[in-house]
Amino acid sequence: MIQPRLLTRRLFQQASPLQSLSNHAGRPIRTSILRSQARRSYAASGEKGPRPIPGQSPFKIWPFLAIILAGSGSYMLLVKSRTDMAAAAQASKSSGQIAAPKKDTPTFSSDKVTVVFVLGGPGAGKGTQCANLVRDYNFTHLSAGDLLRAEQDRPGSEFGQLIKDYIKDGAIVPMEVTVQLLENAMTETLSKTKDGKGRFLIDGFPRKLDQAVKFEESVCKAKFVLFYDCPEDVMEKRLLKRGETSGRTDDNAESIKKRFKTFVETSMPVVDTYDKEGKVVKVVANKSPEDVYAETKKKIEGRI
Numbered sequence: 001m002i003q004p005r006l007l008t009r010r011l012f013q014q015a016s017p018l019q020s021l022s023n024h025a026g027r028p029i030r031t032s033i034l035r036s037q038a039r040r041s042y043a044a045s046g047e048k049g050p051r052p053i054p055g056q057s058p059f060k061i062w063p064f065l066a067i068i069l070a071g072s073g074s075y076m077l078l079v080k081s082r083t084d085m086a087a088a089a090q091a092s093k094s095s096g097q098i099a100a101p102k103k104d105t106p107t108f109s110s111d112k113v114t115v116v117f118v119l120g121g122p123g124a125g126k127g128t129q130c131a132n133l134v135r136d137y138n139f140t141h142l143s144a145g146d147l148l149r150a151e152q153d154r155p156g157s158e159f160g161q162l163i164k165d166y167i168k169d170g171a172i173v174p175m176e177v178t179v180q181l182l183e184n185a186m187t188e189t190l191s192k193t194k195d196g197k198g199r200f201l202i203d204g205f206p207r208k209l210d211q212a213v214k215f216e217e218s219v220c221k222a223k224f225v226l227f228y229d230c231p232e233d234v235m236e237k238r239l240l241k242r243g244e245t246s247g248r249t250d251d252n253a254e255s256i257k258k259r260f261k262t263f264v265e266t267s268m269p270v271v272d273t274y275d276k277e278g279k280v281v282k283v284v285a286n287k288s289p290e291d292v293y294a295e296t297k298k299k300i301e302g303r304i
């Protein structure tokens with residue numbers, strides 16, 4: 001099984017929870033600097049300046065502007081450096097890794113790496129069908145949910161509690177965490193190949209449009225989306241049954257309800273968007289696992 005590696009500094013630079021912490025930490029200093037700037041501005045407009053020439057305005061605007069500009073400039077620099085420093089400190093404390101620069105081109109070229117997103121409601125049978133595809137088509141299966149649960153349980157993870165809360169609530173974990181875990185897992189798999197080629201089933205991701213955009217921009221373009229279409233009542237029965245043995249904190253009636261809501265409101269728009277681009281392979285999932293797989297095979301032949 002692929003172990004998610006420590007998240008890199010890039011993740012910390014982008015992760016909103018930590019950024020807001022570092023911003024918060026810097027606020028008192030910034031406020032006091034602003035106050036002292038304000039005091040200086042008032043002093044500059046005091047009575048000790050040269051006497052005004054008759055006919056000209058007694059108020060000179062340029063000194064004010066210069067002070068405001070200089071003040072704002074140094075304020076911005078201070079804020080930026082403090083934010084970067086805090087992020088770097090956090091990152092090195094927890095991972096000891098060097099920052100990866102923010103990038104706009106995908107890490108993996110789709111010439112070498114094939115990515116298929118596997119989507120469907122909770123309990124639609126994504127994981128079950130992925131196991132079949134791994135056996136027959138030499139895919140590597142990466143379940144975003146499994147990676148998040150492994151990160152949640154990793155001793156020392158800064159995101160453990162955050163992931164736990166999101167999963168229990170059926171909500172979507174901030175994308176920086178999930179995208180980085182997926183990229184790390186892909187890197188690890190590909191590092192074991194001679195030619196850097198690979199095929200991935202990314203199961204249960206992207207669950208939100210911004211995740212889809214981010215992943216395709218920074219990690220790898222997806223070839224197509226395999227979508228398992230299943231009625232809610234069927235999925236609910238399956239999940240409650242799975243909950244008897246899965247040990248998952250979200251396989252209970254209350255969490256299932258929330259997960260369905262998230263799926264309809266947030267994840268279905270991802271499927272609809274890809275569908276408009278002609279990238280969705282839809283499979284009816286309300287049949288026996290064997291029949292679902294037979295339809296899957298028929299529909300993906302020629303696309304992979």
Ligand SMILES: Nc1ncnc2c1ncn2[C@@H]1O[C@H](COP(=O)(O)OP(=O)(O)O)[C@@H](O)[C@H]1O
Binds near residue numbers: 124127238
């Ligand atoms: N076609 C099917 N018919 C009946 N039960 C299924 C089917 N596919 C999967 N299951 C069962 O339903 C539960 C959810 O399936 P799973 O593959 O884990 O779904 P997902 O990954 O979409 O949440 C599991 O307990 C699984 O054994």
Ligand SMILES: O=c1ccn([C@@H]2O[C@H](COP(=O)(O)OP(=O)(O)O)[C@@H](O)[C@H]2O)c(=O)[nH]1
Binds near residue numbers: 120206
């Ligand atoms: O990209 C992802 C994938 C999963 N999750 C979280 O992990 C939970 C379980 O997802 P998984 O795919 O394991 O299970 P499913 O709900 O499809 O059965 C979801 O409800 C989310 O809270 C997430 O936040 N982002």
